[in-house]
Amino acid sequence: xxxxxxxxxxxxxxxFARVASDPVWIERVSREITDAIHRELxxxxxxxxxxxxxxxxxxxxxxxxxxxxxxxxxxxxATPPPDAIEYTRQFVRRGxxxxxxxxxxxxxxxxxxxxxxxxxxxEIDDPQWLARAVEVGAKWTFDYVQxxxxxxxxxxxxxxxx
Numbered sequence: 001x002x003x004x005x006x007x008x009x010x011x012x013x014x015x016f017a018r019v020a021s022d023p024v025w026i027e028r029v030s031r032e033i034t035d036a037i038h039r040e041l042x043x044x045x046x047x048x049x050x051x052x053x054x055x056x057x058x059x060x061x062x063x064x065x066x067x068x069x070x071x072x073x074x075x076x077x078a079t080p081p082p083d084a085i086e087y088t089r090q091f092v093r094r095g096x097x098x099x100x101x102x103x104x105x106x107x108x109x110x111x112x113x114x115x116x117x118x119x120x121x122x123e124i125d126d127p128q129w130l131a132r133a134v135e136v137g138a139k140w141t142f143d144y145v146q147x148x149x150x151x152x153x154x155x156x157x158x159x160x161x162x
Contacts, residue, residue, distance in 0.1 A: 011129075012136050013069055019119035021066040029115045030059040036111045037104045043096060044104075050090055057087035058108060065144055075144035080151040088152050092159040101156060102149060109145045113138070 020026070034055040038045040044054075060083035068078060080088070091101045116137055124130040 016069040026062045033058045033108045033111045040107045053087045053090045056083040078147040088155045
């Protein structure tokens with residue numbers, strides 16, 4: 001059973017590398033996520049500095065995710081990268097509520113996942129492996145976003161107290 005899990009893990013790593021580790025893909029999806037977040041969160045739309053922060057944070061979060069999958073690190077080990085921490089500070093400095101920050105991450109995850117699934121559909125012909133790959137990707141990325149969210153909530157609270 002452990003050997004099967006290792007094979008599946010290696011297969012997932014290879015698939016993730018093909019679908020979501022290309023810097024051009026990360027750049028494109030980061031722009032899509034930034035646009036989606038600013039469409040959804042009217043309270044931050046129109047702030048060009050915050051839009052730049054959204055993009056930088058998103059790109060750093062996607063790059064970290066790709067690196068962690070490539071290295072076989074579990075998603076629970078994720079800690080917010082510096083650009084995501086700075087993005088959190090921007091929310092605090094502008095008086096934007098923490099629920100908006102968390103909504104931004106949910107919108108980002110949704111947009112990422114739609115792009116991930118589209119890429120997986122292009123890569124996989126076998127319906128059983130396709131279903132399993134989407135399932136593994138969903139679990140991994142949900143756990144990743146949850147780990148990041150915990151860290152960001154702590155950073156938000158610390159910054160607000162300052």
